[in-house]
Amino acid sequence: MSLFKKSAALIVVLLILDQVLKVWIKTHMMLGEEFSVFGxxxxxxxxxxxxxAFGMELEGEWGKILLSLFRIFAVCGIGWYLHDISTKKAPLGLVISIALIFSGAMGNIIDSAFYGLIFNDSYYQVSTFMPEAGGYASFLHGKVVDMLYFPLLDGRFPDWLPMWGGEHYVFFRPVFNIADSYITIGVISILLFQRKYFMKEHK
Incomplete structure (x- = not known):
């Protein structure tokens, strides 16, 4: 099996994991519900x-459309780059890192493009798949499902601390999904091992 086919198989597995968890969350929980995994x-x-990623967004309806279109163009570019480096037998670590980034971007695009069409909303109800009344949004206007929350530290800043004294804090506050994790791991890997991955270019 070629390196590109192996990376494609990895992407399929990663996307399945991402979407299975998102669909389960969407069809078993109401918005805002939570349960403990470890403490x-x-x-x-x-x-x-x-x-x-991590809940950041562009304001307004046009911001949503622009973001979705940017994601689609970005995924096309990443896919082309992945095919290029795979056929040129780039380092395996680089191929896996790009495959992770591609999978993460594609996973969130699926949410944005299709979830509004195939699910109703999750406000005060558990969403259903393909509801008779139709989905909650049009194409490219769906919302990304997030669920992973790691509030490792929860407390208050000391009163003597300037600006934030006495205020409540939570670390790590962002709620994210598996697709976001793929992107983060891929980017960190490239940053950590860029000299190894791009050795030929450096020479």
Whole structure:
């Protein structure tokens, strides 16, 4: 099996894992519900967002459309690059890293493009798949499902601390999904091992 076919198989597996968890969350939990996986520091907490990784977003309806279109163009570019480096037998670590980034971007695109069409909303109800009344949004206007929450530290800043004294804090606050994790791991891997991955270019 060629390196490109292996990377494609990895992408399929990663996408299945991402989508299976998202669909389960969407069809078993109401928005805002949570349950503990390990104590108080690893929770499944169901939220949805309109935007990028870790809940960041562009404001307004046009911001959502622009973000979705940018994702699609970005995924096309990443896919082309993945095919290029795979056929040129680039380092395996680089191929896996790009495959992770591609999988993460594609996973969130699926949410944005199709979830609004195939699910009803999750406000005060458990969403259903292919509801008779139709979905909650049009094509490219779906929301990304997030659920992984790691509030490792929860407390208050000391009163003597300037600006934030006495305020409540939570670390790590963002709620994210598996697709976001793929992107983060892929990017960190490239940053850590860039000299090894791009040795030929450096020479």
């Amino acid at each position: 108080d520091w690893f929770l499944i907490h169901f939220i949805e967002n309109n935007g990028m």
